[in-house]
Amino acid sequence: MKKPATDPEERGERVAGIVITHPERVIDAASGLRKLDLARYYERAAERILPWLDDRPVSLLRAPDGVGGEVFFQRHAPHTEMAGVEQLDPGLDPGHAPLLRIASARALAGAAQMGVVELHTWNARVDDLEHPDRFVLDLDPDPSLPWARMIEATRRILALLEELELASFLKTSGGKGMHILVPLERRHGWEEVRDFTHAITRHMAQRMPERFSAVSGPKNRVGRIFVDYLRNSRGASTVCAWSVRAREGLPVSVPVAPEELERLRGANAWTLQNIDERLALRDGDDPWATWGDVRQRLTQRMWRQLGEE
The missing domain is CATH 3.90.920.10 (DNA primase, PRIM domain)
Incomplete structure (x- = not known):
């Protein structure tokens, strides 16, 4: 008999090619919405949101414990890679880790997997910051x-x-x-x-x-x-x-x-x-x-x- 999956990756749900671990985790107690709901939304919304994202540096607001928990902004490349999220030329922001860019549904799902809820963009595009x-x-x-x-x-x-x-x-x-x-x-x-x-x-x-x-x-x-x-x-x-x-x-x-x-x-x-x-x-x-x-x-x-x- 096959043993129940114990590895978090095995228990995950796949969204835009990304495994969403702990998909049933509630991230908003008021509505009961889950981490999986957020990832699936960003996959569905990709066609709408990507034109406003993919050629701009993006700052990510992460809420690993959900709404009401600790949140923090991330403007530069993390120590742990986010699947699909691109790192820009370090010369664009000297003295810091590379700025970030999201240009695909896969990157949107990868960000959601890492606890990203909000996506904030610069008022300039990467080819002329x-x-x-x-x-x-x-x-x-x-x-x-x-x-x-x-x-x-x-x-x-x-x-x-x-x-x-x-x-x-x-x-x-x-x-x-x-x-x-x-x-x-x-x-x-x-x-x-x-x-x-x-x-x-x-x-x-x-x-x-x-x-x-x-x-x-x-x-x-x-x-x-x-x-x-x-x-x-x-x-x-x-x-x-x-x-x-x-x-x-x-x-x-x-x-x-x-x-x-x-x-x-x-x-x-x-x-x-x-x-x-x-x-x-x-x-x-x-x-x-x-x-x-x-x-x-x-x-x-x-x-x-x-x-x-």
Whole structure:
């Protein structure tokens, strides 16, 4: 008679060619979702998420004990190899272990196997890390604010970007706020892009000080929303579109159209339990489908509109 499997690898489930050990381990007590559920989601979502991952350095938020346990970020190559996860040229970040890249469903499953829940990406691509190809505005609210205030704030930022004649794209954060991403031609340096986004933050706080804060930190955004520009520095990262968040219920950061804002129940409206319908959107319904068509840069006119000479 064949003996029961005792080796963890034998007891695992295979996802995208990767053996997921301890597949039944619950990683979110609130929903009962398991390590296997996370790995299978990333396999199903690969077609959606990889275009936003595969040519950017990725920072990995690992939660080996699940949501509620200890979590930590990993930006550089680990001592233990993650199956499928690529190591970039060490010269891109001198003095450190190589940066990481995820470019396949196998790598997504390999990351999930090693306890990775969240995937965060740089604002630049690996072939030119010194020139961002986008900036991000992260709307970070006082947690006590009603969701209607987040919708209002998002609308106001979108209106400002329209005044500046900058095309933008929107996604839920999977947490409390919204993320607005603005594509750029790769001609500006990190300092210029960060200074420009800081100018947007100051402009909104000066125009509506009762609604927006220009300073980070919980004490500085009581009753207000901080437009976080700090994610626009070299080496900083933002959670990737379609990434799961290491929060109760395992919410997902999802691209949305501005017309959907008023229908959203919150920035954590999608979770691993209801994400499949969204994943099934046809390409024609993808709110980010036109990203690659955008060609825009920062101009002196924009700086003047923000009150910066």
